[in-house]
Amino acid sequence: MRKRRAAYESSSIWNDTSSPDPIPRLSAHEEKVRAKHGLLSPFDTLPLQEVQNSRKAPRIKHNLVRVLTNPGVHWLTEPRSNFDNFPSYLKEVPSVSEFAFERLTGFVTSSRDSELLKLAKAHGCKFAGSTSSLTGMLSLIYLLMAEERPIDVSTLSTHYQKEPKSFTPGQRMPVSVTLRYKDGIYATDSHVEHMVQLGSTETVLSQLGTVMEKFFTMDFDKFKMAYMKREPVSLKRKEPWQESYRYAMHNQFLMRAQLDCYSNLLPGSGIFDIKTRAAVPVRYDLEKYRANYRILTIQGAWMSFEKEYYDLIRSAFLKYSFQARIGNMDGVLVAYHNTREIFGFQYIPLEEMDQRLYGHSNGQRVFGKCVGLLDVLFTEITKSFPEQSVNCTFETDTKHNLMRVWVEPAEWEGPERPIVRYDVRLRHYIGRKKVSGSEAVGSRTGGWTVAYSIWKNQRPRELILKGRRHAWQAQMRIYKFGLSANERVERKDDVDPSHLDPLADAETAGPPDDVQSLQELEKPSAVSEALASVKSDGEPGGSLDSPKPTKTSARWDSLESESSKEM
Template sequence: MSKDSIAILKDAANKSSNKKGLSFKLRDTLSLPPNQPGLLKSLHAPVKAQDQQLTARTLKRMKRKQRKKERKRLAREKEGKVEASGTQLGIQRAEGRSEDSSTLSSHDAAITPTSGIKLEGEWKPDSWGEDQLKPPDIQDVFKPLKEWTRDHESPPHIPPKCRRRVEGLLEPDESAVLEDLASVSEHQPIATLSHGLERVLFNPGVHWLQDPRSRVYNFTPWLETIPKVNDFAFERLGGFIKSSRDEDLWALARQQKRRFAGSTSSLTGMLNQVYFLISNDKGVDTSILSRYFKNEPRTFTPGQRMPKTIILNHDEGVYAIDSYEKGGDSDKNILTWMGTLLEKFLTMTPEEFTTFTRSEAATEAKDSSLREAYRYAKSKRFVMRSQLDCYDSRLPGTGVFDIKTRACLPIRLDILNFEENSGYLIKSQHGLVESFEKEYYDLIRSAFLKYSFQVRIGNMDGVIVAYHNTSRMFGFQYISLPEMDACLFGSGEGVGDRVFSKCIGLLENVMEEVALCFPDESIKCTFETREDSQYMSVYVEPADWKGDESERPIKLLKVQATSYNGDHFIRGERAVSSSDPWTIHYVISQLSLPENEIRTLLQGAEARQFRAYNIPTGVDPDTLQSFWDALNFGGKSVEQDGTTFRPEVFKPPTKNVAMLRTMARAGREESERIAQLEFGKQKIVLGEPMETYRSDSSAIFGVSGIALDESDEPSEDPLLASKSDPSTIEPSATIVDASHDPENIETPICQP
C-alpha cells in the first residue's frame, strides 16, 4: 500500500473520530497485508489518544462543577438547607464510558491483519457507512426508572431532587430490641388448650384428627365438625380493640415517652415491606418439602407483598397506628370470623363452648369486666401490643404461643364460594393438592413472615395451626419460631432476631420522617416495596381532609438500604442469613415530585391492593347483590353493616378456581360415601376406652340430605341393639351428638 493511501485512511479516521467521539474500527471493512503489521496500530493511535483526551477533559470539567456545588452545599447547610446532588452519579457514568472506550481500543489494536487492501477510484469519507461497532450512547445505557422520571429540562440520568434527605447507620446490636411493660389494667388469664391438643406441642409434624388408614381418632370426634359461623354469638365476646381505642396503650406510650404505638395487626404489614427492602427480595427455603415442590416458586405470594395502608391517629404528640381497609369488606369474609370461633372451639370444653351459641340464652360470662390478655413492650420509639392466645408452662421461654387457623386452598382463593368449597378434603401427607404439605408450602410463602413478627412482638414460642375447610377439621401442627426462621432467613443461630431488630430500627426512622410530613395531625400512609425495585415507597397524606379529594396534599418518601459486613458491601439476601456483623446504611428522601405525579403513583399502589371476588356457584348477576347483602356472619343489623355493594369487584371464576370447585364437589361425594359406609359403626379414640358414637353423617361430615332406613342398617349395629336390649351396651360407652345440641352432648347411657 502506498504512503498516500495510508495518509488518506488516517485522515478519514481522524475526521470520523472528531465528529462522533468514537473509536475507528476496520474489523469488517479492511483486510491488511501481512507485511504491514504496524498499520492498524498507527491508524488507531491518534484516535485513541484523542478519545482519552476528550474524556479526561470532561472529567476535569465535571469535577470542577462538583467542587463548586459542594462549596455551595456547605454554605447552604450552615443555613439549614441541604440539597441532594446527582453529580457523583454523572461522574461514575462518565468514568464508565472512559473505561469502555479504553477497552474497545485495546481490543481493536489486537486484531491481526490477514490480507491486502484494494482501493478502487477516489475514496470518500462517507463511503464507509454507519459504524456498527460503535459503543451505545450513554443516555441509552443509563435510562432512569420510569417511575421517577419528571417532565423538566434536567438531564434524564439525574434522579428527582429532594426537599429533605436523611441518612444513617443501623449498627450491629446483640441486645433485645423489645422490653416488657407491665399492663395498666388487670386482664383475664391466658387460655389453655382443651381436648388433649397439648400433645401436638411436643411432637413435631402434622397430627391427623382421624387417621385416614385405620380410621382411628387421635382426638375427640367432637372436634371434627366445626359449628356454623352464623350459630356463634360473637357479640358475647369482648371483641377486638383497635390501637386507637386502647386506653392502656395510650397511657403506656405517654408514660414511657414513646411517640408511636400499635398492635401486631397494624405493625406486621409495615415490617413485611421493610424486610423486602433490606433483604433484596430474598426467597424462602422449601428444601424441607418433598420432591413435588422442587420446581415450585420460592418467592412470597402477591398477597404477602401487597402494599400496606395505615392510619396514624394523633393525640398530644403520640400516634396510635390502626390498619386501614378501603370498603370494609372484611366483615363479609368468613375467615375473619372463623379465626375467633375456632380459638374458643380449641380452648373450651363442649359445655363452655355451647354458652356462646345462639341456641343458648346469654349468660353473664366469667370475669366479663376484665380485658383479654395482652403483652405490652417498648422499643426506642414504639410501644407495641400483642394478644396472648394460649399458654403451656412446659414450652420454652414464656410458654405462650399463638393459635392460627388455616383454611384449605379453595377456601382462600374462592372465599365467597365457601359453602361448595367446604367439600374439599385433605387426603394425604404429601402432594401438590389435597395434602398437608401443600398447605404448609403456602404457609411458608404467605404467612410465615407475618407469624414470625407477631410471635416476636408477643414474646411467644411459636404457633399451633389448625387445618380446616370451614365445616370440617383435618389436623393440627405446632410450628416453633426457629422452624419459621429456618424457612425464611436461614438456619444460622439468631438470624431471625437480627432481622427483627433491623426491621424495627429502620421502621422507627421512617415513621419519624412520616410524622414530619404533616406535623401534629393524623396521617394516612401507604408502604410498598415492589419486587426488584431496590427501594421502598411511602405515600403520606393527611387522614382528615374536608376539602376536595383531588386537592388533598400528598408527599412521597423514598427509602433505600445498603448492607455492609464491616466495611465491605454485601447483598441483602446474604446479610440476612449470615451470622457476621451486619450494618445497614439507609437513606430516606422526600422527593420533590409534583403532587399529581405522586397521586398517580399512589393510585397504582392502591390498584395492587385490589383483589376481585369470584362469583359463587349458583349466583347470577341478578341475584349477586342479594347474596352479598345476606352475608352477615357477625349478627349485625342492616344499619350497622357499613359495606356497600360494588359490582365491579366481582369476576367469573378462572380455570384454576373452576378446577378447585370440581375437586370440592368430588370431595363432598366421597365424604357422603364414607358416611354411609361407617354409619352406626364404633368410633375409636386413641388413648380412651372404647366408645360408641352415633354416626350421624350430616353432622360428622358437614353434609345434608343423607338418611338411612333402619332396614338398610347392619343388624349388628350397636345402636340398633341398644333399642331392644340395653344390656348389650358397655357401661363405659357414651353417645355424642355431633350436631352440638347442648342437651345431647356427651349424654351418658344409663344401665337398666
C-alpha cells in the same frame, strides 16, 4: 459501649449527594438538605423490652397439648385405621352463623386502646400499634431488605424443590394505615376508608378463626354455654370476655400483641398463638367456601398437609413470626380445615419459621432491623404534617429495591389535600464489606449494618397521586374477593390471595413512571471510614447471635398417631 455506639451512629458516610431521583435535577446542596441518611447499627438486634402483660392467657384443651411437644402433623382422625386421636366432637367446625360474636370483647384498634396509649405516654413512646396494624408494614420492610431472597424448602419433598420459592402476591400487597395523633402519640390503625364502597372487610375465614380460637381453649360444654346463640348467657357473664395482651417497646415504639394460649410445657414464656388455616380451594374461592376438598395425605402436590405447609411459608410465616416476636411467643399451633371439617394440627416453633424464611434460626437479627427501620420511617413521615393524623400507604417495589410511602393529612378542610411521597433505599454491610440484602438477611453472625436513604419525591402532585392509585388498585385485587388488604392478624384473617386474578377494570399497569436506574448514594472510601469501629468478625460489644442452629425439619415422615383419646 455507649460512647462507641454514639460515635458509630454519628459517622457521616454520605459524600456523594447526587440525586436519587433524576426528575427534577437538584443541586448537591439541595439534595443534601432534602435526603435523610442514616444507619441501623449491629446493635439493633435486641429483643423488645417487656412493659406489661395484661392478664394470663388461657390453656389449650381437648388433649391438644400433645401437639405442642411432638413435632410434625397430627391427624384428627387416622385415615388408615379411622381412629380418632382427639375427641370426635373436634371434627366438626363450629358454625359461624350460630356463634354469638356479641359476647366477645371485639377487636380494639390501637387508637381506642386506652391502656396502650397510657403505657405509651408513661414510657415516653411517640408511636403505638398492635400486631394487626404493624405486621403488614414490617413484612414490606423485610421484602425491601431481603431483595427477593428465596424461602428454604429443603425439608419438603421433591415436588416442592421445583416450585416457586418466592413470597405470594398477597404478601407483597401495599399496606395502608392511619397514624392517629393525640396528646403527643401516634396510634397506628389499619386504613380502609378508600375501600369502603366495597363493603365489610370481615370474612368467613376471619370469623372462623375467632370461633375456633375460643373453641380450642375452652371445655366443650363451657364453650357452647358461653358462645353459642341457642344457649343463654350466664348471669355471671353479662360483660364480654376480656382478651390477654402483651405490651413491649422498642425505642419510640410501644407494641401490643394478643396472647392466645399458654402451656408450661413450652420453653421461654410458654405463650403460643392459634392459627386456623383453610385448605387451598377455600382460600382461593370464598364464594364457595364450604368446599368438599379434603386433606388425604401427609406429602404430595395436592390434598396434603405438605401443600398447606408450603403455602404457609410463602404467604403467612413472615407475619406469624413478626407477631410471635412482638408477643414473645414460642410458636404457633395451626389447625388445618376446610370450614366444615378439621383435618389435623401442627405446632410450628418460631425457630422453624425462621429457618424456612431466612435459612437460619436467628430471626431476631432480621426482626430488629425491620422494627428499627419502621421507627425511622414513622419519625420522618410525621414531620410532613406535624401533630396531625395522617393516612399512609406503603409499597415495596422488589424489582427496583425501592419502598414508596404516600402520606397525606387524615383530615383536611382546604380545597386541595396535600400529599407527600417518601422513597426509601437501603445498602447492607457485614463488617466493612458491602453485600446484597439477600446475603445480609442470610447471615448468622458478623456486624450487620443497614445504611438507609429516605427522600421526598419531587415529582408533580398528579404523578404522585397516580402512583398511589396504582398501589390502591393492587389492594383491590384482594377486596374484589371480600378480603382485607391488611391481614388482621389478631382476628385470624389467614386468607392467601396468591392466585387472585387482576381487576377486570384496573388500568394496565407497567412500572411507575419515575422508576429509573438510581445512582449509588455513597462512596467506598466514605463507607470504610464510617464502619471503622465495627468488628468485621462479630457484633460490636460482643456477639448477639445464637450458636449455629441444628437443622430443623418439618418431619413429614414422623406423623404422631398415638392411640390416646380424651375421655
